[in-house]
Structure formats: C-alpha cells, structure tokens
Amino acid sequence: MLRLRFLTWDVKDTLLRLRQPVGERYAAEARAHGVWVQPEALGRSFGEAYDAQSRHFPNYGRGQGLSSRQWWVDVVKQTFRLSGVREDGILTLMAENLYRDFCSAGNWEVLPGASETLSQCCQRGFRMAVVSNFDNRLENVLSQCNLRHHFEFVLTSEDAGFAKPDGRIFEQALRLSGVPPEQAAHVGDDYTRDYRAARAVGMHSFLLRAAGQDKEPEVPPEHLLPTLSHLLALIEKG
Template structure:
C-alpha cells in the first residue's frame, strides 16, 4: 500500500459537474429578458468566446489588469453578441446575473460517489486539498454543494497565480498539505493537466475516465478510475 499522507483533487468533472450545458442556462436567462436564442447557438458561441478569452488572457487575466469577475462577464457578453444579441444594457444585466448564478448549487452538482469517497478518505486519515484551474468562486460553490468540509485547503489557479499543468501550483499544494511529492497523490479527469502534471513533480496520480472515453497509452490500467468509488481500493493495491 502507498504511504500517502495527502490527496489532492481536481474539481470540474472530477467532483462536480454542471447540471446542464452553458447554452441551456444562457438561453433561460435570455428568455427572462424576453429574448429567444437557441441553446445550441449559445453553446457554440460560448465555446468560441471562452476559447478566445483563454488564449488572450490566460488564467482569468492574472497580471493583465483583469479580475476574474470581469473576465467572465466579458465571456458571457461575447457569447450573446456572437449569438446576435447587441443591446449593451441587456448584455450587462444578463452577464452579471449569470456570473452570480454560476456561484451556486443551482448550476453545479456532485458527481456520483463524490461525497461518499471524500468521506471515506477523511476517515482513513488523509489530508485533503483541492488543486483546480478555477476562479475565486470555488470556495462558495464547494460550500453550497456540501463538499468544502472535506478539505484542508482549496487552491485555485487564480489564487496560485499559475494554472495546471504548471508545476508551481502542485508545489504550492504540497507545501499547504505538508507532504513530500512521494507522499501525495492527485485525482483528476484530465490526462495532461492532472495525471501527467502531478507525476512530473513526483506525485502519484489517478485518472478518472468514464467508460468509452478512450485510453492514454502510458497510463497503467491500475491508475485509471471508471468511478471515484474505486480510488481507495487502487491506493491499497499500489
């Protein structure tokens, strides 16, 4: 069995997932303002606006004079503009409302087995932390989804000043958790940002992959989780 002291966790699509795609939430907000915009159109526009914003201002505009709130408000406004909405006062109202809505359990839900697995890990005596490419709303979201109590710390890329797969965010997490790399394991759903990045700093790691998601060539089967409930058994076998 691995002599682990610290478990770190990704959040989005590892512990929490969106209740519905952004296009549907955005379409509902548009309807509240008397606008009819198709969810599929908004979904495509969101991907375009979000991708462009990430390339132009990585990690929520850190060091570029942007707050993460302004970063997201701009993404929402651009999503609606690309979908044909041009009224600036309506754009501002919808963007502010959606920014706050995405800070709540109205839009997020735990993945199956997340709460139970975290509780079991705590009972085994592991220190626990979050390492997530998220903005500063994450603490509130975790509280509302009743997961925050499981963690000793929550480290977002906004707070860390760098984002996964940058080694520095994992090094900060190790300091916060009081563990050496070999005493820690990271759990996440992204091959590059979670699995490989944690291993690059000397940590152990496990990759959450639903059936049919495809396989990465250099990930041993014993490091792949088809559900979170498999984690403790895999740790004990290592």
C-alpha cells in the first residue's frame, strides 16, 4: 500500500466539467440580447481568442498586471468579434454576464463518482487540496458545486503565479501542506500538466483516462484511472 497522506486534485474534466459546450452557452447569451450567432462558429472563435490571449498573457495575465476578470472579458469580446458581432455596448454586457455566469453551478456539473470518491478519501483520513490552472473564481465554483468542503485549500495558477506543468505550483502546494512529495499524490486528466508534472517534483500521480481515450505509453496501468471510483483501490494496491 502506498504511504500517502496528501492528495492534490485537478478540477476541470477531473472533478467538474462544463454542462454544455462554450459555443452553445455564448450563443444563448447572444440570443438574450437579440443577436444570433451559430454556436459552432462561436466555439471555433473562442478557441482562437483563448489561444491568442494565453500566448500574449499567460496565466490570466498574472505577470503582466492584468486581472483575470479583464483577461476573460477580453477573451469573450474577441470571441464575439471574430464571429461578426461588433457593437461595443452589447459586447461589454455579454462579457460581464458570461464572466459572472461561469462562477455558478449552472454552467458546471460534478463528474460521475467525484463526490463519492472525495468523501471516501476524507473518511480514510487523506488530507486534500486543489491544484488547478484556473482563475480566482474557483473557490466559488467549488462551493456552488458542493465540493469545497473536502479541501484544506484551493491553489489556482492565478494565486500561485505559476501554471502547470511548472513544478513550482506543486512545490507551493507541498509547502502549504507540510507533507513531503513522496507522501503525496496528484489526480488529474492531463498527461503533461498533471501526471508528468507532479511526478517531476517527486509526487505520485494518477491519470484519469476514460474508456476510448488514447493511452499514454509511459503510464503504467496501476497509475491509470478509468473512473475516479477506481482511485482508492489503486492506492491500496500500490
């Protein structure tokens, strides 16, 4: 059995997922203002706007004096502009509404098995925290989705000043917990940002890989989670 005391968790697509594609949510917001845009077009524009903003202002502009709120408002406006919406007043209104909206449980749902697995981990005495490439709305999102109480702390990349796969975000989490890396494990769905990055600082790591997803050749089967419900059995087997 692994001698683990501390578990850190990724959030998006590990514990929570969006209830509907971004393009659909943005199209619904536009309709509420009498603007009709195809969800598919908005989905493509969002990807383009998000990637460009991430390149120019990494980690929500944390190192360049931008607030994450402004970062997101700019992404939303640019998404609509790329889809042909030009009216500044409406762009600002939609961007503010969507920024606020993505704080709420209305846009997020808890993945199957997540609540039960977190509860069981707490019952077994594991200390737990979140390590996520997210902005400072995450505390509120987790509270709204009734998951926040499972964690000692929530460390976002915006708070830490470093985004996964930068090992310094994991080192910061280990310092906050006071637990050495060999007694800690990270659970996430991204091979590079979660699995490899945590292992690079000496932590154990589990990779959530749903059936049908490509398997990473470097990940031994005992580190792979077909669902979160498999976690405790893998820890006990290890």
